[in-house]
Structure formats: structure tokens, C-alpha cells
Amino acid sequence: MSISLENVGRRFNRDWIFRNVNYNFTSGESYAILGSNGSGKSTLLQILNGSLGPSTGKVTYQLNDSVIPTEAIYEHLSLAAPYLEVIEDFSLTEMIDFHFQFKSLLPGISKADIIALLNLNTSPGKLIKYFSSGMKQRLKLALAFCSETPILMLDEPTSNLDTQGIDWYRDLVQRFAVDRLTIVCSNQLHEYDFCNHQLHIADYKKQPVTP
């Protein structure tokens, strides 16, 4: 699996968030997209996952020598992000059943394993609306990590997690991120220190020199 960006830029109204991004993301590698608040990390991730188009340039997805159209890339990726909602009126089991209507479970993982991973064996019928913000975040992460997709995208993965939750996230990375194309948007080292590539948004903010 690979994602190639050619001269990608994005602006909102007159403001360029980034421009001239030329970058290749490939399977088995992990990438940290880094930058301060408001620098454009989530915007770039949304372009990479096909939910937002670039203002300039081209994004190409390739899987085993075939090109995947942008509108079909969601089938090949899992995303956990603060702006991705869980369905509050569902119970935990309903949410898991719903999610896995669209994605396959990782081989060797069952829905019961996900409940166990969340340490919620005693309350599978608990409604999501009664989950704490940290539990909701753990649920989003568990669903993303345990879906069988070649691409894993994580935007601010430890938001709302306490120290134990951060350790739990790091354990998920060790167990389930190997061999995938993993992309993490972050400005906290503990979220991305396992990544072997770093993309700094600031490098793509420089304006062309005008005479």
C-alpha cells in the first residue's frame, strides 16, 4: 500500500495552510505529522484519507500495483480522531457490531476480545453516552487498531487519556501497528516516538520568494 502526494497544497479562502507537499507513505512504515496547534496536521490527514480534496496537486493510492480511487480509499483505512463521533445511543456491543458491518476484524481478534481489551467485560450493554471521555477515546482506538485495514490513521491518539491510558495506547501500537502504514498527527512525543519518519508541516508553509 502506498500514498503519494505530488505538489499538494490546501488553502481555506485566501490562507494557504501548506503547499508543495511531495511525499510518499508506504506500508510497514510509520509516519508522524508534526506541527503546532492550528498548523494543518488534521487538514493534511483529511486529505490523506480522502475526506477533503487538495486545492492543488494530486494524491495517488496504490495497492498491489492497482490504483485505488479516492472515493474507495476509506475501505482500506481505519481512523481514530477527536472529530470522529461514536454513536451515543448505542450500547458498546451495538457500536462494535455497527463498526464491523463496514470493516473486518483483524485475524485472531473477536468482538469479545475488543470488549476485554477495553476492560468492559462486565458492562457490554452500557450505553456509549455514559462512557467517560477517556473511555470513548479508548473505544475509538480499539475499533481502529482492531480493524483489518492496511492503513491506520491516528489524530491526537491520547487526547483524554490518563497515564494508564497512554501506556494502554502504546501497547496497542506494539501489538497492532506493525506491518501497517501508520500515520499519527501529534505534538506529543509519547504519541509518535515509535514512528520512523517525521513530516513537519512548518516545512511546507514557506511562501515562494517573489522578486
Ligand SMILES: Nc1ncnc2c1ncn2[C@@H]1O[C@H](COP(=O)(O)OP(=O)(O)OP(=O)(O)O)[C@@H](O)[C@H]1O
Ligand atoms: N473548513 C475550514 N474552513 C476554514 N478554515 C479551516 C477549516 N478547517 C481548518 N481550517 C483552518 O486551517 C488551519 C489548520 O487547522 P488544522 O485543524 O488542520 O490544524 P492542526 O494542526 O490539526 O491543529 P490542532 O493541533 O489544534 O488540532 C487552522 O487555522 C484552521 O482554523
